[in-house]
Amino acid sequence: MVSALASVATDDHARLRLWLRLLRTTRAIERQLRERLADAFDTTLPRFDVMAALDRAPEGMMMGELSRFLLVSNGNVTGIVERLVSDGLIARGHRDGDRRAAIVRLTPAGRTQFATMAAAHARWIDELLAPIDPATAQDITATLTAFRSQWEKEA
Template identity: 55%
Template sequence: MSVEAQLRAGKTRLRLWLKLLKTSNAIEAALRDRLRTEFGTTLPRFDVMAALARTPEGLKMSELSRRLRVSNGNVTGIVDRLEAEGHAERRAVAGDRRAMEVRLTAAGRAHFATLAEAHEDWVNALMGAITEEEAQRIMSDLDAVARDLEEKR
């Protein structure tokens, strides 16, 4: 590829990044806003509940932090609040007195079912401009980026 084409591709990638960021921020803001106004909750709490909903037997704090790719201290705070709401509970782990297992309460499971359904509808509406085919193509491009990023890390 020529030097000029390289330079052009670089500028295009920068523009793509800015647009990607803007779009994902806009969608995220819409989701946060609806979670707050319609259900009085937040995206981080939703994300933790989603992870817990997938593993009914519970997850250790460190597992939760690893899966969500956020710091340990962050998870501590979010689980504190979910626990205060009665949506999650910590339990001692048999055989390791350092560890804590977190799981959804019955109330938490019921609440999450409602949230998840609304969330799926919102996303579907927000991304209504994308067809099934476009979505597939973008996903495969993003997979390439993710694999590349993974290697670099």
């Protein structure tokens, strides 16, 4: 009976260590991306994230959709969008003539700038994760996807 309890305790610590390792790794990669985006493009990771979301939605997104997609508050997105609009990288309009339904989309200049940043971002990720071979990366991705799918079902 004692060995069964010891095994459970070890398993619990293994999951805790996994969580901490995932968190540290994510933070380290994110820190590198923030620094590189600032140095190479004089931009921030949140600006990049907003542009990436809009790049996936060429028809544009409503502000609320954008906030939900990015998992941040409307207030956070509004400030970023305002700056991107003033920089000419995002255009703001209204859906179906409804002035209350603001929709934002990348401008042609925004698409061009984002394509350049996205290519650099992809190279940086490849460089930062180079020690992980592609097969292992696929296995880890599949495991995390399965975990997330199970977790989302319970929520």
